[in-house]
Structures are given as C-alpha cells and as structure tokens.
C-alpha cells in the first residue's frame with residue numbers, strides 16, 4: 313500500500329474510497345488528554361491553527377483566504393495550485409472530479425500545511441473545497457497527529473444560483489460555471505456534528521464576507 317508522509321515522523325495511509333473509517337471521538341479524546349499533559353509540562357505553548365477555507369467553486373475561497381492570510385500574517389496555500397495536471401484537464405473539460413482524483417490532492421494540501429508549521433509558521437490558511445465530510449476528516453488528521461496544532465474550517469455558504477453567476481463572471485479560471493451544479497451534488501454541508509467548522513454566509517459583498525470570516529476566526533484563535 314502507498315503510504316503518504318504527513319510529517320517526517322508520522323505515516324498516514326491514504327484511505328480507499330468510501331472506506332475511510334476514522335474514530336473521531338477517540339482521536340479527539342486522545343488529543344484532549346495530550347493537550348492537558350502539555351499544559352502541565354509547557355503551560356504557555358500557543359496553539360497553531362490550520363484554517364481551511366472551504367465550499368463549492370465560486371463561493372469565494374481564494375478571495376477570502378488571501379485576505380485572511382494577509383490580515384493574520386500567515387502563509388497562504390492556494391489549493392487550486394496543487395491539483396495534478398490530469399485533474400485540471402478534467403475540470404477544464406467540465407468533468408467533475410471523483411474521490412480517487414481528489415485523495416492525492418487532499419494529501420498534498422495537508423502535507424503543505426504541515427510543512428509550513430514545521431518550518432516555524434504560527435499557522436496557515438489553506439483553500440480547499442473539502443466538499444465531503446470524509447475529505448474534512450482526512451484533513452483533520454493533521455491536528456490529531458500533533459499536539460498544539462488545531463485544524464479549523466471556514467465554510468463559505470451560498471446557494472447554487474448565486475455561485476453560477478459568480479463563476480460565470482470570473483475570468484481566466486479552469487473551473488467554469490457548468491461545474492457548479494456538480495459541486496453541489498457532491499457537497500455534504502457541515503452541520504453541528506462538526507463543531508470545528510465556522511459557517512459564513514457569502515451572499516453579501518466580498519468586503520463584508522472577509523470581515524465576517526476574520527471576526528469568526530479571531531473569536532476562535534485561543535480555542
């Protein structure tokens with residue numbers, strides 16, 4: 313089986329499609345216990361957040377994430393830059409990606425995030441559509457593997473017709489508006505069972521959305 317390196321010391325197997333079985337409760341409990349140990353040993357170690365800005369094509373991931381990275385002075389990882397050429401070709405031709413197309417890309421993104429923190433960053437901002445619960449669980453593993461690292465998602469919420477309009481108006485991007493409906497078919501909206509997700513409505517202006525997202529993040533920086 314291929315094993316993908318998440319951190320130099322941690323090997324995480326890439327899940328087979330539909331077989332990702334992750335005992336989140338157990339993992340979170342383990343992290344909580346590790347955190348309390350850390351507090352007794354090293355009381356003041358600050359948490360480092362990986363903020364993953366998510367949602368379907370056109371919801372504003374790139375526009376909002378670039379703003380957040382600048383405002384928070386954190387490195388920015390643009391998810392679209394890490395698709396392999398085959399994925400870009402498919403999407404450019406109006407063919408939605410499958411789970412198999414996405415696993416390697418998701419793994420690259422979580423490795424990139426991990427590398428930023430290993431290099432000393434206090435956190436980072438990543439864009440990734442992360443449409444399905446199992447993709448988010450896969451990314452969550454970065455936080456479960458390391459004490460002091462917290463993965464949180466900012467879900468940019470919009471309805472399909474609005475995003476079709478926005479993607480239609482966007483120039484020079486491989487993802488065209490004919491892909492937006494398929495993104496909503498794949499989408500598994502986060503709900504209250506994923507408390508590490510902040511949901512931000514994006515029907516207002518870009519400036520409003522950027523400010524809302526930043527406010528929500530700042531309110532959770534010390535969690």
Ligand SMILES: Nc1ncnc2c1ncn2[C@@H]1O[C@H](COP(=O)(O)OP(=O)(O)O)[C@@H](O)[C@H]1O
Nearest residue numbers: 369370371372373374375478482516517518521
């Ligand atoms: N809140 C907003 N109001 C109006 N236009 C927006 C808003 N957010 C993003 N846009 C525009 O919509 C298009 C899609 O945004 P983008 O950041 O590329 O989304 P994504 O990265 O999620 O695909 C861009 O042309 C962007 O300028």
Ligand SMILES: O=C(O)[C@H](O)[C@@H](O)[C@H](O)[C@H](O)COP(=O)(O)O
Nearest residue numbers: 368369370392409414441442487
């Ligand atoms: O800017 C966009 O239009 C989106 O970000 C777009 O590129 C897409 O959402 C993913 O990068 C493709 O992968 P998924 O099919 O997993 O969304």
